[in-house]
Amino acid sequence: MTRPKPFLRRAHAMYGDVFTMRLQGDDFVVLAHPDAVKEVFTGDPDLLRAGEGNEVLLPLLGEHAVLLLDGPRHLRQRKLLLPPFHGERMQRYKDIIVSATEREVATWRPGEEVALARRMQEITLQVIMRAVFGVTEADAVARLRSVLLSMLDWVQEPRNMIVFIIAITKPSLLDHIRSFGRVMEPLDAELFAEIRARRQVPDLAEREDILSMLLLARDEDGNGLTDEELRDELLTLLVAGHETTASALGWTFERLMRHPDVMGNAVEDARGGDGEYLDAIGKETLRLRPILPIVARRVQQDMTIAGVDVPAGATLAPCIYLVHHREDVYPQPDAFRPERFVGVKPGTYTWLPFGGGVRRCIGAAFALFEMQQVLATVLRSVDLQPEVRQSEHTARRTITLVPEHGARAVVSRAA
Numbered sequence: 001m002t003r004p005k006p007f008l009r010r011a012h013a014m015y016g017d018v019f020t021m022r023l024q025g026d027d028f029v030v031l032a033h034p035d036a037v038k039e040v041f042t043g044d045p046d047l048l049r050a051g052e053g054n055e056v057l058l059p060l061l062g063e064h065a066v067l068l069l070d071g072p073r074h075l076r077q078r079k080l081l082l083p084p085f086h087g088e089r090m091q092r093y094k095d096i097i098v099s100a101t102e103r104e105v106a107t108w109r110p111g112e113e114v115a116l117a118r119r120m121q122e123i124t125l126q127v128i129m130r131a132v133f134g135v136t137e138a139d140a141v142a143r144l145r146s147v148l149l150s151m152l153d154w155v156q157e158p159r160n161m162i163v164f165i166i167a168i169t170k171p172s173l174l175d176h177i178r179s180f181g182r183v184m185e186p187l188d189a190e191l192f193a194e195i196r197a198r199r200q201v202p203d204l205a206e207r208e209d210i211l212s213m214l215l216l217a218r219d220e221d222g223n224g225l226t227d228e229e230l231r232d233e234l235l236t237l238l239v240a241g242h243e244t245t246a247s248a249l250g251w252t253f254e255r256l257m258r259h260p261d262v263m264g265n266a267v268e269d270a271r272g273g274d275g276e277y278l279d280a281i282g283k284e285t286l287r288l289r290p291i292l293p294i295v296a297r298r299v300q301q302d303m304t305i306a307g308v309d310v311p312a313g314a315t316l317a318p319c320i321y322l323v324h325h326r327e328d329v330y331p332q333p334d335a336f337r338p339e340r341f342v343g344v345k346p347g348t349y350t351w352l353p354f355g356g357g358v359r360r361c362i363g364a365a366f367a368l369f370e371m372q373q374v375l376a377t378v379l380r381s382v383d384l385q386p387e388v389r390q391s392e393h394t395a396r397r398t399i400t401l402v403p404e405h406g407a408r409a410v411v412s413r414a415a
């Protein structure tokens with residue numbers, strides 16, 4: 001849990017492309033070969049369940065959350081959620097992303113030291129509130145921000161995560177945790193009020209935010225999402241999309257600042273290019289510093305994967321980190337080289353920062369677009385130097401892998 005990368009590397013070197021980690025009675029069969037990853041991502045989702053493994057999030061996200069579901073209920077929710085996240089829609093969010101970034105960068109002073117990962121969290125939160133929830137009026141944004149941050153702070157408290165883990169077997173425990181109610185009640189009140197108010201607006205079809213689009217979405221039987229389903233999915237999109245994207249941006253700057261040649265090309269692209277190089281930087285950062293080291297699928301019946309017998313009850317874990325560091329796929333895998341992805345489409349089973357198959361991250365195109373736009377906007381406005389020359393190590397923040405010191409930088413005005 002605390003040093004996942006050295007541990008995974010050592011186990012890979014010792015045991016090869018398939019090995020088992022035993023964690024508190026659960027067997028995790030780690031897969032480091034793209035062929036095995038393909039078997040899992042193309043396998044039967046009823047037999048390889050992802051939702052079960054996320055049950056710890058149930059008290060927070062609710063029973064309708066796409067992250068927690070499996071089988072037909074998962075597919076129904078996923079189909080309703082997907083259309084607003086299609087790649088071609090992303091341009092519509094450009095103004096929101098650029099202005100959130102400009103507002104943030106305007107608060108940085110020349111000579112100031114900033115922890116960029118933290119600053120990126122403010123940007124990604126603003127973007128989710130406006131592009132996903134569709135809240136734009138300043139007072140409403142401030143209210144929503146305050147209740148969301150209280151919840152995120154509560155969840156990040158290690159003691160509270162333990163409460164969640166215990167609550168898997170003893171759900172009534174949460175009724176006694178008053179601080180949880182104090183955080184969730186105002187948040188739910190705010191979200192349900194927003195959903196109910198939005199149902200009444202006359203121009204729903206013209207609005208471009210994701211909540212408005214979800215309100216119009218219908219499944220094959222013509223049914224839309226209920227208020228409870230919308231509430232659970234909004235929180236899911238926040239929890240899945242906010243810190244992940246901010247951490248990815250933090251790593252992007254951490255790497256860029258230590259590679260002046262790449263930084264030079266990035267600045268050139270930001271200040272007059274077509275954004276292709278910035279896009280490649282995002283992809284290479286997610287290869288080299290994936291935000292989640294593994295994805296997980298709970299096996300429902302005995303099966304053979306990668307030639308190995310896996311019993312029912314075990315968890316298959318395609319290992320993002322190890323696949324991304326294979327010398328046979330990525331020569332000099334520890335080097336930061338965005339050129340790998342210039343004009344090259346990443347491989348479905350060799351580039352897995354967003355997982356794969358029917359569980360692949362719904363927000364992948366959104367996250368990559370946001371990274372590209374934030375990067376361009378920051379590099380147009382300021383120059384950044386690393387606070388210290390040494391690379392930052394990896395630390396864990398709840399479940400994401402983040403730069404240990406938060407990607408610390410010294411700001412100067414753009415040359």
Ligand code: HEM
Pocket residue numbers: 050066067068078132236237238240241242244245248291292295296353354355356357358359360361362363364366367
């Ligand atoms: C760089 C940023 C991000 C990373 C690294 C990331 C990574 C992931 C990963 C690894 C999964 C699990 C995939 C699997 O099990 O195969 C996932 C699922 C998911 N992500 Fe993301 N994500 C990011 C941003 C976002 C954003 C911006 C959103 C939405 C606003 C989002 C929404 C979701 C949802 C809803 C799921 C669940 C999909 C399902 O269960 O069908 N993510 N993400």
